[in-house]
Amino acid sequence: MEDWALIRRLAAEGVPNARIAARLGISRTTVVKAVNSDAPPKYVRKSAETSFAVFEPRVRVLLAEFPDMPATVLAERVGWTGSVSWFRENVARLRPEHRPVDPADRLSWEAGDAAQCDLWFPPRKITLENGTAALLPVLVITAAFSRFTVGRMIPSKATEDLLLGMWQLLHQLGRVPRRLLWDNERGIGRGPRRSEGVPAFMGTLATRLVLLPPRDPESKGIVERRNGWFETSFMPGRSFASPADFNEQFTDWLAGANSRVVRTTKARPVDLLETDKAAMLPLPPVPPVTGWRRQARLGRDYYVRVAGNDYSVDPAAIGRMVDAHADLDKVKVKLEGRLVGEHPRVWARGVTLTDPAHVETAGRLRREFQQPRPRPAGDPLVRDLADYDRAFGLTGEGVA
Numbered sequence: 001m002e003d004w005a006l007i008r009r010l011a012a013e014g015v016p017n018a019r020i021a022a023r024l025g026i027s028r029t030t031v032v033k034a035v036n037s038d039a040p041p042k043y044v045r046k047s048a049e050t051s052f053a054v055f056e057p058r059v060r061v062l063l064a065e066f067p068d069m070p071a072t073v074l075a076e077r078v079g080w081t082g083s084v085s086w087f088r089e090n091v092a093r094l095r096p097e098h099r100p101v102d103p104a105d106r107l108s109w110e111a112g113d114a115a116q117c118d119l120w121f122p123p124r125k126i127t128l129e130n131g132t133a134a135l136l137p138v139l140v141i142t143a144a145f146s147r148f149t150v151g152r153m154i155p156s157k158a159t160e161d162l163l164l165g166m167w168q169l170l171h172q173l174g175r176v177p178r179r180l181l182w183d184n185e186r187g188i189g190r191g192p193r194r195s196e197g198v199p200a201f202m203g204t205l206a207t208r209l210v211l212l213p214p215r216d217p218e219s220k221g222i223v224e225r226r227n228g229w230f231e232t233s234f235m236p237g238r239s240f241a242s243p244a245d246f247n248e249q250f251t252d253w254l255a256g257a258n259s260r261v262v263r264t265t266k267a268r269p270v271d272l273l274e275t276d277k278a279a280m281l282p283l284p285p286v287p288p289v290t291g292w293r294r295q296a297r298l299g300r301d302y303y304v305r306v307a308g309n310d311y312s313v314d315p316a317a318i319g320r321m322v323d324a325h326a327d328l329d330k331v332k333v334k335l336e337g338r339l340v341g342e343h344p345r346v347w348a349r350g351v352t353l354t355d356p357a358h359v360e361t362a363g364r365l366r367r368e369f370q371q372p373r374p375r376p377a378g379d380p381l382v383r384d385l386a387d388y389d390r391a392f393g394l395t396g397e398g399v400a
Helices: 002-012 017-024 028-036 056-065 071-078 084-098 159-173 198-205 217-234 243-257 269-278 356-370 386-391
Strands: 114-120 138-143 149-153 179-182 208-211 292-297 303-306 309-312 321-326 330-335 338-344
Touching (some): 002 028, 138 159, 138 217, 138 269, 159 198, 217 243, 292 303, 303 321, 309 338
Parallel strands (some): 179 208
Antiparallel strands (some): 114 138, 292 321, 303 309, 330 338
């Protein structure tokens, strides 16, 4: 390195190549190469064929058809018996040549334009009413412009519970974004198909549902990053006695989270919320039709099944058509608009809820049914048979 720099300095000063060669004890050819080179000389080892070279053509064939095939499977398919790490390193070198490129754009969001919706599953089971525990989904909605986030735990991923949760969160937000972005969630829709009740719900809100295509994470990256943040900042060190306890703690924590500065916007979501809401749509004057609904003829056991659980109904309605409706908190049963049963909704499955008043009424009706009914005296429907003889002209003498 020092000789190369000295040669170029001397040559720049006008010293002939022969004198430089004699001064440094090197050949004139070396001096000419140093003067004509743009970079200092470096040692380059002559490439030699490696053990992977024999397997490379077959690996390329497999990667061309299956670009995401794991390196361990590739090694098995081509019969590699050498170092797994060396094979994995060479596969990593070849894979980008065969995997299609999917660039991710940096998106910008206008005020009121969109909200990103997603389901987050906290990595901790929640105790339910019957003592069992389950992993329950949390519906999260994040306004794309302000980054303001609302969320709550819901009983299931069923369409009925998703729409109930969306309506509660939008009502909490106070306005309706012009677009609601979802990925292909079964309870909302997939591809061109929309789940039953979803089009009517969106029509009542006057908003547009956008189902994102597969492998498009950047279009919903804001809410998905929030989900990861919940697991690292909200969950540690917490315990939850019930879903209601989870929602209370989560709501309190979100109030503080929405007051923190977001790195990308350099602002707090709570400070941008009013600008975001001003460009959103107003809440509809009539609430959308949501919840679990069932119409059934009440059987002798005076129970109706709603969302996997049985709820008692006033036995006086046995044999008649009743309408059951359940939201996230209550189950109500009505007969021709009159309330004949009301219970808190149970999030567990296979549970029977009984109102003691209904049991008491059933016992009274059963005792009344078992008592014999006395025949009233002088029944006007009983007729003397002699009336029929006189009507047909029959007398006692003419009868043999």
